[in-house]
Amino acid sequence: MTTRRFIAWSLERFRRHRLVLTTSFGLEGCALIDMYAAHGGPVTVLYIDTGFFFPETYELRDRMVARYPHVRFVDRGTTLTPAGQAAVYGPALWRRDPDRCCRLRKVDPLRAALADVDVWVSAVTRYQSPARAALEPVEWDWGFQVLKLHPLLDWDRSLVWRYVLERDVPHNPLHARGYPSLGCTHCTVPAGIWGAAYSRAGRWNGSEKIECGIHVRQPALVGGSDVR
16 A cells, blocks of 8 residues: 555554554655645654754754644653763763663663553654664554554655655754764764665664664563663
8 A cells, every 4th residue: 555545554453452653853754744734633753862863853843843833743762861870880881782772762761651542653664774674664662662654664765865855854954964864872873874865874883783672583582671
């Protein structure tokens, strides 16, 4: 089915369920929020403020809130402050152990946020990374124990850009400054990539890491959170 029909189907099929969108305010996420908002009904969007967003990302969030008054934006970021993290794990954890830093500031908070959710809608696409290429439009996420929907799975970056420009969707100005995707300030550098190309280049600079751990198939969590 078309993306528009998929979105309409998801809202009708799961109208009695707890359905949320998640976003990190990347280009695809902004486009998907606009698509769901266009259907007029109340929509809940969860985002995980890591405490290390770019200033432009916070400004974009504020523009999205103003643009879509019937969309409820909810911050489910960690309560572990940057200072608290440094006190427990030492300074610059993102450099010494980026996987743990992502777990503390992204994966564990999202797990808590999705604990009372039935349906999770995400804006990932198959073109973004090898791990995401294996995803299905509708699948059970064993790691987060929730039904996960991917309405944009077969979209590429050129289609997303076309939609964003035609609809005048708010988006991060850093995309025009060579950042194809955006993460935390400490881990993301410009990659000199603009326009239709999508790349994970520039993320977790200086390492081979390209995923935070949210959008990969995971086994169910054994034990508790890593936050002490």
